Amino acid sequence: MADSLLSIGKTAVLANSRLLNTTGNNIANINTPGYVRQRTTFVAEQFGLGVGQGTTERLVNEFTQKQLRRDTTNAAYSSQYLAEANRLDALFSNAANSIATGMNNLFQQIQTANNDPTQLSNRQLVIGTSQSLLDQFKSMSTLIADQEQFLNQQLDANVSEVNDLISQIATYNNDIVSYGSSSSRPVPLDLLDRRDSAILKLAEYVDIQTVNSNSGEKLVFMASGQALVVERGEFNLFSLRGEPDPNDRVIQLTLQSNNDVRIELDAKGVGGKIGALTDYRLQVVNPVQRQLGQLALTLADSMNTQNKLGLTLNGTIGQDLFRLPAAQGLSFSTNSANARVSVSIEPGESGKLPPNDFLLEVIDANNIRLTPLDDMGNPITANAKNINSPTGIPGVFNSADVADGDLYGLQLQVDAAVAGDRFVLKPLNAAARSMQMATNRAEDVALAGPLRGDFTAANLGNGRIEGVKIFSTDPGSSAFTSSSLVDGPYTVTFQGQDSADNDRFVFSITDINGVTLGEARFSSNNFNNVLENSVGSPSLKDTLGFDFSITGVPRAGDTFTIAFNENGFNDNRNGLELSALQNASLVRRNPEPFGAAVNQYSLNQSYATMVGNIGERTRQARTADEANAAILEQTTLWYESLSGVNLDEEAADLVRFQQSYAAAAKILATSQTVFDTLLQAVR
Structure with a gap:
């Protein structure tokens, strides 16, 4: 009996x-x-x-642990996304940075100049306000570019941290396997804790899944299926690559077994902090930079185009007010050595420019293809443009080289490229911070119309020339020189009705030498757009570069003159056209064909939409962050309810185990007493 008590007491004490x-x-x-x-x-x-x-074991619920990792990933994603979005939202919500205010100030100064076109100081304010607006564009674009660089720096740091965690998990797996699963050499529980902590930390950066192997290892996979940590301590590491743009960091997975094998990961579904950075760059930073560049180019090109249709204070045809930048195409590493492409805006075609990057592919010696890219960098093949060059490459290509006349407002210069070469074109990426003023002379603001229409005093009718519209002042495609009309002024004579031609009304147009340039015929007495109704092709509107209408009721033999507007200093007709750009639909929304939908905004609408999208993304991120933080807190409490240390519970156990230890010691004492009694009984 004493022997049994001793054994029981000993095991109880231990x-x-x-x-x-x-x-x-x-x-x-x-x-x-x-x-x-x-x-x-x-x-x-x-x-x-x-x-x-x-047996001593850890109190872990596998399901709760996986839930904690998932919620940690979601909370880290939304928190990182919100932190980045808040920076851009604060930038654009500050009234002092408003591009809309700068544009409105510019058009207000143009209107002031229109009120008194003879005042040089008013025109100088237009030049000064234009420069201030360019400075605003440059400042905003530079700040966005700085944030993009900051995103890349964070990606570099996060990828380094992730790779360190992956190697740690693989090392822990090796250490755990080395202990085996026997009762004589159990795995240290703190080693399991460290591995789980590393996996949870990894879940902050990317969305992961884990699988338990038979050997005791934790296999780690990305949610999209790519393996990060596999059996026998092998693992794969993240790397970043920008191809062809080094600033557009693409996440790759490099195999440990073969460093030459790299798997490019889809930006979608990465999750965690890294996913938030890549998604934010693709969804917000890059689109805003492109939209800002599109807005700057459209405004500048539209004003250039309209200014060239007017007359300056010096009495000459207007020229560009802004100098638009060109961009170099980004060449893929597989391209031929000397392949080069540059892209610029085709003058007057900025209304066709969508807020997209483009992929240029050289098909063969005579064919190239231009395809817009979506926000994820994927080609929108339905809107690709094929360009055939009978003279081959190299060459310069624009809207005249595509069947529908819509090359997205771009002018391409392709040099030394061969079949198979590819380029990414980013004409908008640096446009807002690269534009410059083409002039600082107040006289170069072309407020006057270049033509003056008049009637002859001896006319019997009350016809008048109205609505003179200028379409081109290019000496190569119109009747304009820098300061006159070729063989002008022109005489317009109303011939009356021609009974031999279905009673049509006929106007003849002659130059200063009496040479007939053409006739315009109307089936009614509505004499709008006289030159557009000229007989023959092309119409006089296309060859002369302007058009006009005649109102009232002219009599046969009445004549009218169209002359260059010499000394037209007090004229603001072109200035009014410049002012009208403020509310005109100029900015293309997307690369969908015109007419398929309402596809153009005004300048202010474009900017408001851009700012609204930033605000909406930030609001969504704030809502998601609040929700994910609350869910993570709830899941953490759920996890801690089993796996966390509760002082009250441990204190109660401590008292209970102290008492049971003391009781076990009493068993040993009792065993000793019984043994002593037995010894005394046999003496």
């Missing part, structure tokens, strides 16, 4: 000592990050001979 050690370890590590509460359990020995084998 068991309770182990329970006290486990409880004490829990209390000691209550503030240790990643520590999982431990519990020791025992089984009874057979035949009532005390306590049997004891």
Whole structure:
């Protein structure tokens, strides 16, 4: 009996000592990050001979742990996304940075100049306000570019941290496997804690899934299926590459077994902080930079185009007010050595420019293809433009080289490229910070109309020339020189009705030498757009570069003159056209064909839409962050309810185990007493 009591007492003391050690370890590590509460359990020995084998294990619910990782990924994603979005939202919500205010100030100054076109100071204000607007564009675009660089720096740092965590997890797997699973050499529980902590930390950066292997290793995969940590301690690492643009960092997975094998990861679904950075760049930063460049180019090109249709204070045809930048195409590493492409805006075609990047592919010696790219960088093949060059490459190509006349407002110069060469074109990326003024002379603001229409005093009718419209002042495609009309002024004579031609009304147009340039015929007495109705092709409107209408009722033989507007200093007709650009639909929304939908904004509408999208993205990010933070807090409490250390519970266990330890010690004392009694009985 004494022998049994001794055995029972010994196992009881050892068991309770182990329970006290486990409880004490829990209390000691209550503030240790990643520590999982431990519990020791025992089984009874057979035949009532005390306590049997004891096992210490971590209290972890696998489902709760996976839920915690998932919610950690979501919360890290929304928090990082919101932090980046807040920066851009604060930039554009500040009234002092408003591009809309700058544009409105410019058009207000143009209107002031229209009120008194003879005042040089008013025109100088137009030049000064234009320069201020360019400075605003440059400042905003530079700040966005700086944020893009900051995003890349964060990506570099995060990828380095992720690779470190991946290698740590692989090392932990190796260490755990080396212990085996036998009871004689159990895996240290703190090693499992460290591995789980590393996996949870990894979940902050990317969305991951884990699988338990038979050997005790944790296999880690991305949510999209790519392996990060596999069996036998092997792992794959992240890397960043920008191809062809080094600033557009693309995430790749590099195989440890073969560094030459790189898997490019889809930007969608990466999750975590890295996913937030890539998504934010693709969804917000890049589109805003392109839209800002599109707005700047459209405004500048539209004003250039209209200014060239007017007359300056010096009495000459207007020229460009702004100098538009060109951009170099980004060449892929597989291109031929000397392949080069540059892209610029075709003058007067900015209304066809969508807020997209483009892919240029050289098909063969005579054919190239231009395809707009979506926000993710994928080609929108339905809107590709094919260009055939009978003279081959190199060459300069614009809207005249495509069947529908819509090359997205671009002018391409392709040099030394061969079949298979590809380029990414980003004409908008640096446009807002690269534009410059083409002149600083106030006299170059062309407020006057270049033509003057008049009637002859001897006319019998009351016909008048109205609505003179200028379409081109290019000496190569119109009747204009820099300061006159070729063989002008022109005489317009109303011939009356021609009974031989279905009673049509006929006007003849002659030059200063009496040479007839053409006739215009009307079936009614509505004499709008006289030159457009000229007989023959092309019409006189296309060859002369202007048109006009005649109002009232002219009589046969009445004549009218169209002359160059010499000394037209007090004229603001072209200035009014410049002012009208403020509300005109000039900015293309997307690369969809014109007419398929409402596809153009005004300048202010374009800017308001851009700012509204930034605000909406920020609001969505704020809502998602609040929701994900609340869910993570709830999941953490759920996880901690089992795996976290509860001081009240541990204190109660400590008292209970102390009492059971003392009781076990009493068993040993009782055993000693019984043994002594037996010895005395046999003396």
